[in-house]
Amino acid sequence: MMSEAGGGWTGAVRRRAERALPPAKLLPDTQPAYMASWIYVFGVLTVAALIVVLVTGGVLALKGPAWWHVSGTGKYVNSLHLWSVELFMFFMVVHLWGKFFMAAWRGRRALTWITGAVCFFTSIGTAFTGYLVQQNFDSQWIAGQAKDGLNSVGIGAFFNVLDFGQMLMWHIVLLPFVLSLLAVWHILLVRLRGIVPPIDAVPDPADGPTREAAQ
Amino acid sequence: MTQRAHKRAVPDPAAFPTRPYDLVKEFTIALVVVALLTAGLAALFSSPDAKPVTLASWSRADGADFTATAVSELGGTSGTAEYGPPYNHTPGAAQKLGPVGLQSAAGVRIPVDTADDFVLRPLRDAPEPPAVSAGLAAWDAAPAAQQQAWTSAYSDALAKAGGGAPAKGDYGPVPVLIARLLGLARSGALDGELQAEGKFYQTDYTRPLLFLSDGSYLESLARAEHLGGDQWGMMNETGNYPGQAWLWLYTFWYQIDPFKSSGNADALIWGLMALLSLGLLLVPFIPGVRSVPRWTRVHRLIWRTYYREQAVERDRQD
Numbered sequence: 001m002m003s004e005a006g007g008g009w010t011g012a013v014r015r016r017a018e019r020a021l022p023p024a025k026l027l028p029d030t031q032p033a034y035m036a037s038w039i040y041v042f043g044v045l046t047v048a049a050l051i052v053v054l055v056t057g058g059v060l061a062l063k064g065p066a067w068w069h070v071s072g073t074g075k076y077v078n079s080l081h082l083w084s085v086e087l088f089m090f091f092m093v094v095h096l097w098g099k100f101f102m103a104a105w106r107g108r109r110a111l112t113w114i115t116g117a118v119c120f121f122t123s124i125g126t127a128f129t130g131y132l133v134q135q136n137f138d139s140q141w142i143a144g145q146a147k148d149g150l151n152s153v154g155i156g157a158f159f160n161v162l163d164f165g166q167m168l169m170w171h172i173v174l175l176p177f178v179l180s181l182l183a184v185w186h187i188l189l190v191r192l193r194g195i196v197p198p199i200d201a202v203p204d205p206a207d208g209p210t211r212e213a214a215q
Numbered sequence: 216m217t218q219r220a221h222k223r224a225v226p227d228p229a230a231f232p233t234r235p236y237d238l239v240k241e242f243t244i245a246l247v248v249v250a251l252l253t254a255g256l257a258a259l260f261s262s263p264d265a266k267p268v269t270l271a272s273w274s275r276a277d278g279a280d281f282t283a284t285a286v287s288e289l290g291g292t293s294g295t296a297e298y299g300p301p302y303n304h305t306p307g308a309a310q311k312l313g314p315v316g317l318q319s320a321a322g323v324r325i326p327v328d329t330a331d332d333f334v335l336r337p338l339r340d341a342p343e344p345p346a347v348s349a350g351l352a353a354w355d356a357a358p359a360a361q362q363q364a365w366t367s368a369y370s371d372a373l374a375k376a377g378g379g380a381p382a383k384g385d386y387g388p389v390p391v392l393i394a395r396l397l398g399l400a401r402s403g404a405l406d407g408e409l410q411a412e413g414k415f416y417q418t419d420y421t422r423p424l425l426f427l428s429d430g431s432y433l434e435s436l437a438r439a440e441h442l443g444g445d446q447w448g449m450m451n452e453t454g455n456y457p458g459q460a461w462l463w464l465y466t467f468w469y470q471i472d473p474f475k476s477s478g479n480a481d482a483l484i485w486g487l488m489a490l491l492s493l494g495l496l497l498v499p500f501i502p503g504v505r506s507v508p509r510w511t512r513v514h515r516l517i518w519r520t521y522y523r524e525q526a527v528e529r530d531r532q533d
Contacts, residue, residue, distance in 0.1 A: 031236035032228045034521040041245070044238075048245040052253050069264060078264075079257035082456075086256075087249060089461050101513035105499035107225030117496045124461055131452070131459065137265035138452050141437045143420075144428035145444060152310040152481035154321030157301035162425065165418025194228035198518035199509055201525075203230035 026191055035195045039098035042091050043190075049088035050183060054176065056081040061172050065135055085127055092120060104196045112189040115182055122179045129171035132161055143167075263454040265440075268433055270409065270423060274400035277432045279378040281400060284430040285393050286373065288329040290366025293429040295329050302327040302425070310482035318482065325421060333426050334396055337408040347395045350388030357387065365389045444469050464488070 007014065059077050060068060068074035096116065099105075105113040131142050143161045150156035160166055197203075274281040287293035299308030301324045309318035335354070338347060354362065365387035372381035381390075399405040409423045427433050434443070442448035449466035452458040468474045468484045477483060498504055508514055515522055 027238065029235060029237065030233040033232040033234045034518055035236070036520045037517045039517055041241075044242050044245045045249060048242065048249040049253075051246060052249055056253075075261065075264070076257060079260070079262040080253050082262040083256040083260070084249070084253045086457050087253060093461065098517070100498070101508045101511065102517055103505065103508035103514070105505070107227075110499040113499050114496055117498075120495075121492060124459075127459060127461075134264070135267065136263075137267050137436070138263065138442075140267050140424060140427065141433065141442055141448075143424055144433065145449065149481045149485055151298075151301060152318050152479070153312065153485045154300075154317035157321035157324040160301075160325060160419075160421060162421040163419040168418070197226055197228055197231060198521050199514045201226065201231070201518075201521065203226050204528075 020192060021188065028191075032195055032197065034198050034201065039094075039102075040195075042095040042098060045091040046088060046095050047183065047187070049084055049091050050179075052084040053081065053088050054180070056084055057172065057176070065133055065168060069135065081130075085130070089123065089127065092123065096120060102196060103199060106196055106199075107193065109189070109193050109196055112186060112193060115186040115189060119179060119182045119186055122175060122182060126171060126175040126179055129167050129175060132167040133164060133171050135164070139164075260456070263452055263456050265453040268427060268436065269403070270400045270405045270426065271403040273427065273430060273432045274397055274405075277430075278397060278401075279373070280430050280432045282393055282397055283370065283373050284426070285334060285396050286366055286370050286389065288333040288426065288429065289335075289389065289392070290363060290370065291330060292366070292370070293329055295327060295425045295429050298327075301325045310479045312479070312482045312486045327422065327425060329425075329429075332422055333409065334392065337399060337405055338392060338395055340408050340413075341395075341399055341404060344395070346391050350391040350395075353388040354392065361387070369393075445475065464491070 005011075056077055060074075060081055063071075063074060068078035099113065099116065128142075128146070132139050132146075146161045147156050150159060150161060159170075270281075284293065288296060291297070295302060297305045297308055299305040300318050300322055303326065304323055309316055311318075335351065338351060343351070357365070365385070366389055368384050369381065369386040369389045372384055372386070376382065396405065399408070406423065409426065410420065411417055412422070437443060437448065438446065440453045441451050442453070444466075447463075447466050447470065449469070450459050450462040465484065465488055468487060469480065474480045474484055494501065494504070
């Protein structure tokens with residue numbers, strides 16, 4: 001049997017993970033009773049839309065960037081990708097405003113807010129590179145316009161929006177990878193800190209962690 | 216702990232009453248709803264796919280614009296030729312953010328010589344009629360001042376002719392070279408030559424896109440689709456689609472002074488947006504901004520059930 005402190009680095013990482021997020025905290029079947037508003041749905045809707053974005057993008061990747069221009073099925077999959085992105089961004093922005101008005105960074109949750117904001121910026125970059133690799137008129141025009149903004153601050157010298165190959169790699173590999181990691185980190189932080197209590201809420205001392213509210 | 220800090224401490228969620236909540240069920244329902252919504256929107260509205268402009272389609276549709284642009288590429292007076300970093304060294308062309316010149320600091324990392332890359336090399340790479348060979352030889356033998364005089368005079372003559380045949384003048388070999396380039400473009404050969412650059416595999420469209428962007432044809436098509444910079448174009452796309460609506464703030468600055476009339480607009484707006492983005496990131500630490508939720512009281516609506524129950528509880532105790 002492994003000792004409490006054994007297992008080397010692996011054991012240390014496991015013990016730390018178990019301490020921070022035991023299964024009941026990672027996937028709880030109860031939530032604070034104050035979590036009762038439609039605004040809470042937009043976080044999970046954002047995650048759901050991200051999954052649809054990744055799956056539809058994955059199908060487009062299977063067939064290559066030119067497929068959807070010459071195939072009816074491809075066009076529909078591209079439309080799924082486009083509309084899931086529109087929904088994803090809509091849900092995320094509503095989620096962001098909701099969290100702002102809840103001051104959801106309170107109680108050591110600043111990093112949760114920051115990872116969420118970085119997710120938002122990364123999503124904008126991912127969507128932007130998506131527009132660049134459509135291989136149509138929109139891509140040409142957006143690339144021609146966007147280069148000026150990026151060049152004006154020196155970024156264009158390294159991140160060339162006119163280089164289709166470079167943008168395709170950013171869009172289908174680098175940015176989705178970073179966004180997925182950030183999203184997982186963000187969700188784990190939500191689970192770690194729990195749902196932020198209402199502003200100025202003071203718990204009744206009689207309400208312990210084990211007490212269930214009457215339904 | 217001070218009284219003030221104590222008052223503001225945020226309690227542990229575990230200290231509040233709980234209720235059953237099925238996260239997995241909620242996620243599954245959300246996924247199904249979003250997938251169905253996406254499928255419905257895609258079936259109803261599809262997605263835009265306007266055909267790209269090629270050098271061939273441009274030169275066939277608007278030969279005068281192609282010709283005028285090609286002359287400016289040869290004479291070094293086009294937008295790309297005078298762009299500055301990262302394409303070339305053009306004194307004073309780089310934008311600045313106050314005293315900071317990030318565009319210059321990044322340097323010329325994607326060198327583009329418009330005369331050679333867009334005109335002369337494609338002409339040399341294609342089978343040359345004798346007149347073109349002689350024209351290229353004459354161009355190469357001429358001093359730079361003479362080359363500029365030819366292209367400048369020919370540009371002026373083209374502008375005066377307004378799309379018709381330019382008046383006779385001393386244009387050196389320029390008309391022959393440009394006419395051949397127009398022929399190559401119309402045949403579709405120029406697209407391949409600019410793209411391949413002697414290689415087989417190629418995924419970098421920098422040169423053909425820069426050439427296209429220097430003409431006015433691409434922009435005229437874009438403006439017809441409300442994609443111009445002063446038409447909030449950054450957040451639009453072809454057709455009636457939502458586009459990148461989330462870029463509304465970024466494109467907003469281009470619509471107002473002092474940005475819209477500034478030669479440094481791109482750098483200034485980038486700087487401003489970087490600052491605002493940093494602000495969003497650091498909202499939890501910015502005094503005043505982080506208190507907006509408390510002042511606006513939208514939270515009273517979000518947690519109305521909790522606050523109502525609290526009020527009832529207080530009344531009961533009183």
